[in-house]
Every structure is written in structure tokens, then in C-alpha cells.
Amino acid sequence: MSTRAQARAGALRSAGKSLSxxxxxxxxxGAFIVPTGxxxxxxxxxxxxxxxxxxxxxxxxxxxxxxxxxxxxxxxxAVVTRTKVPGTASVPVIVIPDDRPWGxxxxxxxxxxxxxxxxMQARDALRRVLIAGLGAPGIAEAAAEVLGAPVAIVDExxxxxxxxxxxxxxxxxxxGAIEQARTHGPASLVGPFLEEGIKGAHVMRLAxxxxxDLAGVLVVxxxxxxxxxxxxxxxxxxxxxxxxxxxxxxxxxxxxRGELIEELLAGEVVSRESLVRRARHLGADLSSGAxxxxxxxxxxxxxxxxxxxxxLVRRFMQQTRGVLELYWPKALVDWHQGLLVVLLPxxxxxxxGGGPEALAHTLARRLLAATGPTVPGxxxxxxxxxxxxxxxxxxxxIDEAQxxxxxxxxxxxxxxxxxxxxxxxxxxxxxxxxxxxxxLESFYEQTMAPLVRYDQQYxxxxxGTVATYLDLDCNLAATAQMLFTHRHTIRYRLDRITELAGLxxxxxxxxxxxxxxxxxxxxxxxxxxxxxxxxxxxxxxAARGTKG
Numbered sequence: 202m203s204t205r206a207q208a209r210a211g212a213l214r215s216a217g218k219s220l221s222x223x224x225x226x227x228x229x230x231g232a233f234i235v236p237t238g239x240x241x242x243x244x245x246x247x248x249x250x251x252x253x254x255x256x257x258x259x260x261x262x263x264x265x266x267x268x269x270x271x272x273x274x275x276x277x278x279a280v281v282t283r284t285k286v287p288g289t290a291s292v293p294v295i296v297i298p299d300d301r302p303w304g305x306x307x308x309x310x311x312x313x314x315x316x317x318x319x320x321m322q323a324r325d326a327l328r329r330v331l332i333a334g335l336g337a338p339g340i341a342e343a344a345a346e347v348l349g350a351p352v353a354i355v356d357e358x359x360x361x362x363x364x365x366x367x368x369x370x371x372x373x374x375x376x377g378a379i380e381q382a383r384t385h386g387p388a389s390l391v392g393p394f395l396e397e398g399i400k401g402a403h404v405m406r407l408a409x410x411x412x413x414d415l416a417g418v419l420v421v422x423x424x425x426x427x428x429x430x431x432x433x434x435x436x437x438x439x440x441x442x443x444x445x446x447x448x449x450x451x452x453x454x455x456x457x458r459g460e461l462i463e464e465l466l467a468g469e470v471v472s473r474e475s476l477v478r479r480a481r482h483l484g485a486d487l488s489s490g491a492x493x494x495x496x497x498x499x500x501x502x503x504x505x506x507x508x509x510x511x512x513l514v515r516r517f518m519q520q521t522r523g524v525l526e527l528y529w530p531k532a533l534v535d536w537h538q539g540l541l542v543v544l545l546p547x548x549x550x551x552x553x554g555g556g557p558e559a560l561a562h563t564l565a566r567r568l569l570a571a572t573g574p575t576v577p578g579x580x581x582x583x584x585x586x587x588x589x590x591x592x593x594x595x596x597x598x599i600d601e602a603q604x605x606x607x608x609x610x611x612x613x614x615x616x617x618x619x620x621x622x623x624x625x626x627x628x629x630x631x632x633x634x635x636x637x638x639x640x641l642e643s644f645y646e647q648t649m650a651p652l653v654r655y656d657q658q659y660x661x662x663x664x665g666t667v668a669t670y671l672d673l674d675c676n677l678a679a680t681a682q683m684l685f686t687h688r689h690t691i692r693y694r695l696d697r698i699t700e701l702a703g704l705x706x707x708x709x710x711x712x713x714x715x716x717x718x719x720x721x722x723x724x725x726x727x728x729x730x731x732x733x734x735x736x737x738x739x740x741x742x743a744a745r746g747t748k749g
Contacts, residue, residue: 219244220279220293228309231298232281238291243278248311262295262314264307269294271393271437284499284626297365314515323347323432329441336447340439347432354407354440358516358616359383359390359723372421374399384575391418397715403427407437416440460541462535465596473593480544485533489547490590492561493598495606496541496568496583498576507537513576520575521568528564540603541581544595547588558620565618584619585608602733605629611724630720641721651701653727664722666694667706671716675706 221240234240244536247258251265263277281295325380330339341363345352348747351366359379382394397406407416416437421427454736461479482489498508514704517538525532545561565583572581584606601621608627609619673679681688695706706713
């Protein structure tokens with residue numbers, strides 16, 4: 202054998218299976234080695250048959266049905282045969298019992314030496330988990346048993362799918378690593394997580410050989426290298442099967458939810474019996490009505506661009522369903538053409554203080570709080586309808602929530618919770634704006650436009666003054682105190698407003714016109730930049746509040 206071949210054979214021997222390992226296989230039960238004690242010293246990396254035409258392999262185990270050959274082929278380090286008396290073989294011999302079928306023996310040897318035994322054991326353990334329907338947590342437990350170490354499995358959004366054997370410190374380390382990776386932004390979570398790693402653990406992608414589909418990310422607290430473990434391929438396949446099963450179930454439920462929500466959004470007539478029955482199949486009880494919640498997820502840095510990236514939407518909806526399962530488990534939730542639609546069924550007595558609308562408002566605030574760390578950099582705006590007790594009128598409840606959402610976005614309330622009740626007169630003006638925008642523009646021109654132009658030209662605060670004065674029920678002293686301005690100045694400004702707008706704020710009708718004019722201004726998106734202020738000096742007119 203050449204020096205190069207000898208070196209390669211040495212490497213194979215150190216990396217292959219020992220003869221003692223092979224004797225532990227069930228298919229070789231009752232076999233023994235001659236000479237005794239050779240099992241740990243000789244390692245095997247290939248299996249070859251006693252065939253003159255067979256290709257020579259380094260560190261090979263020769264399977265010889267006819268007994269130990271007189272001449273050992275090149276590269277052979279051991280022989281397996283049935284011969285009771287192996288004679289004076291130049292290499293160790295494994296002697297198997299007469300009742301062992303050669304097919305079982307050869308198959309077991311090949312699987313063990315090629316590493317497939319471990320993979321087959323892993324697949325068997327994981328197959329039992331899949332058949333029992335134990336989900337990703339069960340797969341994590343099986344993986345910990347197969348790998349002999351604590352493990353955690355997370356998905357591409359770094360949501361934890363399952364863990365097994367974690368101590369409190371390891372659980373904290375995992376949580377810290379996930380939190381750190383999420384600071385990089387919603388579209389680049391796995392990369393930073395893999396790069397940063399976790400001290401004392403191996404962090405690696407799980408993907409089936411030859412596939413680009415990411416099954417998940419595995420974290421193993423183990424000192425030995427595990428990247429080449431054959432069990433990982435079985436783990437990746439099992440996880441992909443489970444996730445595709447979950448995706449299929451989720452897609453089916455989403456289609457059924459979407460059909461029901463779409464019918465309600467379209468205003469189609471859905472009978473009470475049909476609606477209640479279909480909702481119950483989806484885990485929601487709408488027999489006593491519901492509050493409708495709608496929302497949009499937008500990028501505030503790109504002129505309110507609605508998010509359509511399926512990865513971000515899926516991540517957001519996973520988090521939303523998690524919050525609902527915790528606080529409102531019988532809710533019906535769907536993502537419909539860029540719009541989050543949720544029907545919150547009436548709660549039974551004792552499920553929380555306050556009425557249904559107050560409880561829904563609390564839930565909406567929790568959704569807002571959960572969205573920040575889930576999809577950082579994006580803005581969720583939510584709107585709520587009134588409680589609708591009649592299931593057949595839930596379509597109108599969704600309409601109310603959508604109207605409140607549109608008004609809230611027009612009023613610059615992105616990232617907040619808007620209710621239908623608080624939109625007040627805005628509802629009427631918004632309908633005019635939607636149907637006849639020129640009339641709303643005309644009304645604005647007749648009321649607030651002269652004040653807006655005057656403020657922009659002279660850096661005054663007429664618009665802010667009239668808004669505060671009306672909000673405080675025309676209380677002059679309270680308005681002066683709120684604006685840190687002398688009452689004479691407020692009175693001067695009110696007189697100036699009357700001159701410019703032609704409306705006497707002392708008359709009820711004119712006050713109503715100015716109030717509606719303010720709402721029209723806000724719906725049209727008109728804004729007045731606040732005046733540049735200098736720090737007032739003691740004793741000046743500005744300090745005494747006499748500037749108009």
C-alpha cells in the first residue's frame with residue numbers, strides 16, 4: 202500500500218466503526234472476534250464482498266461466505282464469516298452464528314458503518330412522535346433523547362417551537378439570543394441568530410439534504426461536534442413534515458375563515474343559523490354577537506405603505522393568534538387583503554370586568570404592545586366597532602370598525618386604538634368626504650382656511666386657539682391657562698378669528714360651523730406648523746402674554 206493510501210486508511214480507521222461496535226448490532230448477536238481483544242483496535246470504514254471483481258476499499262470489512270480467504274485483498278482490515286475455526290488469518294475475524302441470514306448481517310453492517318443506523322434510529326423515534334401527533338414539542342423531546350443533550354428548536358421568526366432538558370440559565374440564554382437577533386429587523390432574524398450563537402451550544406440550520414426549505418434552527422447544548430450527526434437529517438425531515446401538516450391545517454382554516462369574513466365584508470346575507478354553525482366549526486361562538494376589530498400594518502417610513510410581505514404577515518398573524526388564544530380564545534381572526542379582521546364574541550359573565558367594548562379595547566392595547574417586538578419598525582393601527590348583539594348584523598359591525606379606522610388614519614392616529622363611538626361628528630363628515638370631497642373642501646375654505654393661511658403667514662396661533670377654546674366649552678380663563686397666555690390676548694385672537702372667517706364665535710350656529718370646520722381640516726390632512734418660539738425674557742411683552 203502506498204504512503205498516501207496508508208495515511209487515508211489511518212484516517213478512515215480513526216473515523217470508522219470499531220469491531221466491538223459492530224458486534225453490538227442485533228443482527229450479529231452471538232458473534233465473536235478472533236483473536237480476542239482485537240475489537241477496539243481495528244476500525245472499519247467500508248464493507249466489501251469476497252468478489253475478485255469488487256473494487257478495493259481502504260479500512261474495509263470483507264464479507265466472505267466461503268470462509269477466510271487464503272489471500273487477504275488490499276485494504277481489508279477484518280473479515281466476517283461463518284467459519285468456526287478461522288485458522289491463521291492475518292487480520293481479525295468476526296465469526297457469526299449459523300442461524301444468521303447473510304442479508305440481515307450485510308444490511309446491518311452497511312447501515313452501521315455508513316452511519317445510517319443512527320439515522321434509522323432517529324427516524325424511528327421521530328416517526329412515533331409524528332404518528333402520535335405530539336407536534337413540534339414532541340419532536341424536540343425526541344431530538345434531545347436521540348442526541349443525548351438539551352435542545353431547543355425555533356422557526357425562521359425565532360419563535361420557539363419546542364425545547365427539552367433546558368435549565369433556567371439555558372432558557373435565559375436562548376431568550377437573550379433571540380431578543381438580540383430581533384434588534385436587527387424583521388427580515389433578517391435567522392442570520393444574526395446563527396452568527397452570534399449561544400455560549401456553550403451549537404446553533405445550526407435544519408434542512409433536508411438537497412433542499413433549500415428551512416425546517417427550523419436547532420440549538421444543542423453539547424460539547425462534542427454535532428454538525429455531521431446523521432440524526433440531523435431525520436430531524437429536519439420530521440420537522441418539515443410537522444410544519445407542512447400545520448400549514449395545511451392553518452391554510453384550510455384560513456380559507457374557511459376567509460370565506461365567512463369575505464361574505465360579511467361584501468354585505469352578503471348570511472343566515473343566523475349558517476353563520477353561527479360555520480363559526481363554531483372554526484372555534485368561535487358568535488351566537489350572542491361580537492365586537493368587530495380591524496387593523497392595518499404599515500411602514501411609517503414609506504408613506505404608510507401597507508405590509509404585504511407574506512413572511513411578515515405570517516409572523517404578525519402568529520403573534521396575533523397567540524394573544525387572542527391567551528385573552529380571547531374564541532375569537533375569529535383573518536387577514537383579508539391587507540386588513541386584519543377579528544370578531545370578538547360576547548364574553549360570558551365572570552370573564553372580566555367591564556362591558557364587551559371595554560374588554561375589546563383592553564385586548565386591542567395588548568395587541569399593539571405585542572406588535573412592537575414582533576415586527577419592529579412597523580405600525581399597527583386598530584379600530585373597534587360597537588357591540589353588535591345580532592349575528593346577522595356582524596357585517597355592519599365590521600363596517601363600523603373600518604370607518605373608525607379610516608377616520609383615525611386621517612386624523613393622524615396611526616399606532617393607536619380608535620373606537621367607532623369616539624369618532625362622533627367625524628362619521629358624517631367622512632361620508633361627505635368619501636362621496637363628495639369637493640363639498641368638504643368648500644366647507645373648509647369657508648371656515649378654517651383663512652385662519653390656516655393667516656397662521657402660516659404671520660406665525661400666529663389662531664387655529665390652536667379656536668380649537669382649545671371650543672374643547673374647553675368656550676371658557677376664556679381655562680383657555681388662557683391652557684395656552685399660557687393672558688385672557689386679553691385670547692380675546693384679541695377670538696376677535697381676529699371673527700374678522701377673518703366671518704363667523705362670530707359667540708353665536709351658537711357659528712361655533713358649530715367652526716367646530717365642523719376644524720374636523721374638516723383634520724380629515725383633509727391640513728396641518729399648521731407651530732410658530733417658532735423664543736424663550737421669553739422676564740418683563741417683556743411676550744413674557745406677559747400680550748402678543749397676538
